[in-house]
Amino acid sequence: MALYWCTECMPLAVTALLPVILFPLLGIMESSQVCVMYLKDSNMLFIGGLLVAIAVEHWNLHKRIALRVLLIVGVRPALLMLGFMSVTAFLSMWISNTATTAMMLPIAQAVLEQLCNTEAESDERELKEGRDNQAFVMSEVTTTKLPVDNFIKDQSEVSDEECEWNSALEAKRKAREQKYLLLNKGMSLCxxxxxxxxxxxxxxxxxxxxxxxxxxxxxxxxxxxxINFASWFGFAFPNMVLMLLFSWLWLQCMYLGVNFKKSFGCGSSNEGDREAYKVMKEEYRKLGNMKFAEGAVLTVFVTLVVLWFTREPGFMPGWATELNKKGQFVTDGTVAILMSTLFFIIPSELPCTSSCNLDYDDGEEESSENQTPRKQKSPPALLTWKVVHERMPWNIVLLLGGGFALASGSEESGLSLWLGQSLAPLKNIPPFAISMILCLLVGTFTECSSNTATTTLFLPILASMATAIELHPLYVMLPCTICASLAFMLPVATPPNAIAFSYGTLKVLDMAKAGFILNIIGILCINLGINTWGTAMFRLDSFPSWANVTHGAP
Structure with missing residues (x-):
């Protein structure tokens, strides 16, 4: 399965179905045990989260949020880059990375194009005004000369001036194109x-x-x-902010230079900024006023996040604590499915209570006394199954299930136990060094393989290793999971990279140079987090008793 996932000789989802065939035939697990892995609680959480993301995308709520924030941030190069990175990261927390990138890149391209066009007009106007002023001064100085000599000299000087003006204009054009090529690359990568x-x-x-x-x-x-929504957010969100800040500084230095005074503008304003701001304002204006459907989706979305955070916050009793005293009855997946079901119930428009929108039989006028109203047509729900069917990546659900089945089979067969015992000598290495080495390994592997396949293959081995050397499993599993998403160096490493590369301004070398440093930044930030607030949150400095009991092994 690892070989098939890396080479993609078959679709990833089809490879994920191999345990259904091979585990029963090889006597590893019963078919009923394998098949149930494909719709575990985590799959339900994934489906519920995707339904929310589909609703947000369907009603363009993500675009409204993005443009609103960008209008607040402004269009100065450094702030514009930071604004796009912040908005993209925030949206990517809730909807797919691919959809976020596909939406944000055209907006960034439009803003940069407007900035470039406005600067070109400004340069041409500035040079033209300088030439006109110079010609005016020259004509005043030479009015006392003989008419013929004056005419000949004026002609030659105007001709020389025209050549100088064209040369200056061409030089400005080349400098401007080079500047915006770098800015375009930086914005696409950010x-x-x-x-x-x-x-x-x-x-x-x-x-x-x-x-x-x-x-x-x-x-x-x-x-x-x-691991639940609240505990993951408590660790991963500060780490994400830290990575985002250092990534912005690196891209800022790489593509905008270290002249922060010029990049930030320091309070000055120019016509290019105003024109680019108008582009974003016009895009926002096209969205119109917020509709009932957008407000309803936003309300359900916010309610879902609040319910996730307050279910089992850990530092205080949550609303599901009483229900979960005898087991995990209510999970994040339960909440996700509950709230996403509301999208199929809540109408996309407020029903009209007046008779103005009713249909009438026999072509009678609405003012007729004998009018017979037909049944009023109800508005469609916020989501329909047709929309979900078109946008839901069902292949990822199978891929998730295949990963869970593979991990379970590794435990049942004793493979994970054998691998863990083989890695027992690592006990002599300091834990922070183990984490750093494994993060580098996973970060390198994920550049050539999908992050899903990488995580699926490595996590069972890491769990067995942690149990064998009596190290908290999360100390190695958590940083390696996040490192699987740090695929920055190649266009084929992840769909967002491929979308940015498709715009034509980036070269593979550009992405490799920028991505290599970002990989190092990400690995260092993750290991900083796991050894500071991560250790305090999950008590990673001790080996937990529950880690001694694994599925399929004594």
Whole structure:
């Protein structure tokens, strides 16, 4: 399965179905045990989160949020880059990284194009005004000369002036094109990179996060729901902010230079800024006023996030604490499905209570006394199954299930136990060094393979290794899961990179140079987090008793 996933000789989802065939035939697991892995609680959480994301995209709520924030941030180069990175990362926390990148890149391109066009007009106008002023002064100085000599000299001087003006205009054009080529590259990279970084902040932001949640619950069934939406956000969100800030500084230095005074503008304003601001304002104006459907989706979305955070916050009793005293009855997946079901119930428009929109039989006028109204047609719901069917990536659901089945089969067969015992000599290495080496390994591997396949393959091995050397499983599993999303160096590494590369301004070398440093930044930030606030949150400095009991092994 690892070979098939890396080479993609078959579709990833089809490869994920191999355990259904091979595990029963090889006597590893019963068919009923394997098949149930494909719709675990984590899959339901994934489906519920995707339904929310589909509703947000369907009603263009994400575009309204993005443009509103960008209008607040402004259009100065450095602030514009920071604004696009912040908005992209925030949206990527809730909707797919691919959809976020596909929406944000055209907006960034339009703003940069307007800035470039306005600067070109400004340069041409400035040079023209300088030439006119110079010609005016020259004519005043030479009025006392003889008419013929004056005419000949004026002609030659005007001709020389025209050549100088054209040369200056050409020089300005080349400098401007080079400047905006770099800015375009920087903006494209900042959008696709921040989409990948933002997806790490929430449990539903990207698939590897859910794989960790599912495999922790499967391999360590006695763990006290150590990974849930609130605990993941508490660790991953500060880490995401840290990575985003350092990534912005690196891209700023690489593509805008270290002249922060010029990049930030320092309070000055020019026509290019105003014109680019108008572009974003016009895009926002096209969206019109917020509709009832957008407000309803936003309300359901905010309610879902609040319910996720308050279900089992850990530091205080949550609303589901009483229900979960005898087991995990209510999980994040329960909440996700509950709230996403509302999208199929709530209408997209307020029903009209007046008779003005009713249809009447026999072509009678509405003012007629004998009018017979037909049944009023109800507005469609916020989501229909047709929309969901078109946009739901069902292949990822199978891929998730295949990963869970593979992990369970590794435990049942004793493969994970054997691998863990083989890695027992690592006990002599300091834990922070183990984490750093594994993060580098996963970060390199994910550049050539999908982040889902990478996480699926590595997590069972890491869990066995942690148990063998008596290290908290999350100390290695959590940073490696986040590192699986740090695929920054190649266009084929992740869909956001491919979308940014498709615009034609980037070269593979550009992405490799910028992405290599970002990979290092990400690995250092993650290991800083796991050794500071991560250790305090999850008590990673001790080996938990629940880690001694694994699924399929004594």
């Amino acid at each position: 959008v696709c990179y921040s989409a990948s970084i933002g997806g790490t902040a929430t449990l539903t932001g990207t698939t590897p996060n859910l794989i960790l949640k599912g495999q922790m619950d499967d391999i360590f069934p006695d763990n006290p729901d150590v």
